[in-house]
Amino acid sequence: MARKGYDFATPVRRVLIALLALVLIALFLFWRIDSPRAERMRTQMIDRFVPGFEWALVPVTQVSEMISGFQSYARLYEQNQELRRELQKMSAWKEAAVQLEQENAKLLAQNNVRIDPALTSVSGMVLTDSGTAFRQSVLLNVGQRDGIVDGWATMDGLGLVGRISGVGRQTSRVVLLTDPSSRVPVTIQPSGRRALLTGDNTPLPVLDFLEGIENVRPGDRVVTSGDGGVFPSALLVGQVVQASDGRLRLRMAADYDRLEFLRVLRSHPAELLEDAGALIPPGDAGFIGPMMPENPAAEDATVGSIGAGSDG
The missing domain is CATH 2.40.10.340 (Rod shape-determining protein MreC, domain 1)
Structure with missing residues (x-):
């Protein structure tokens, strides 16, 4: 069985990690030094290296814009849903208003019907x-x-x-x-x-x-x-x-x-006339006008009977 060769990668990796840690610690300490000279050096470093990293910032900028656009789209979607709900509510109110308008028109039409003022x-x-x-x-x-x-x-x-x-x-x-x-x-x-x-x-x-x-x-x-x-x-x-x-x-x-x-x-029964004396003439009061002459035969018989009575 063949023996493996010596592993050089692990010590090199450890050394590089240690150097990176030292550089980061030194950079951190340098960045925290409150000194005019250090401040000038930091400014020079920013002016020297940061403009050269614009190409690296482009993806970050695009990702930021995408995130902002997605957030804006989410807000627009929520507003759209809210407007849809408001529109549905307005449609319901409109339908109710139309129904009330129709009922009002019919009630007004009832009030405009001309009927006998005595009828309620x-x-x-x-x-x-x-x-x-x-x-x-x-x-x-x-x-x-x-x-x-x-x-x-x-x-x-x-x-x-x-x-x-x-x-x-x-x-x-x-x-x-x-x-x-x-x-x-x-x-x-x-x-x-x-x-x-x-x-x-x-x-x-x-x-x-x-x-x-x-x-x-x-x-x-x-x-x-x-x-x-x-x-x-x-x-x-x-x-x-x-x-x-x-x-x-x-x-x-x-x-x-x-x-x-x-x-x-409201209908009321016809009024009944109780006192009819003022409208209907009174009963038969006898013949009105000149008297008719009586029957002559009856008159002669009456006169004859009266004369016979007087002779007796």
């Missing part, structure tokens, strides 16, 4: 659409606690919607004019013809029992007539249209696709 109203919000394929109705968030009475008329910001049919403590149900059970007497203007608005589960109810159809034209205004005390009179219902089958129907003035707020009109 209670405004309610539509909770849900409880209509089915065979029944058209909605629910309101007002009921007995708000003084709602069964049978009262309801309107949106444009026209008549229906009537109250079923009242609970806090809610009430509104049967729409399109419901098959709805029957409303109406007047067509300007002809003044009367008709019966009948719901048939379609968006265009039928005008039945219409007299003088030749005087009615598509586009005529239709209002409630007040007959039978079902609804107050002169409430806007819609306009006359002619269907494809030739029948006259009604285009509703109310926006049935966006029923959010309804106005319940």
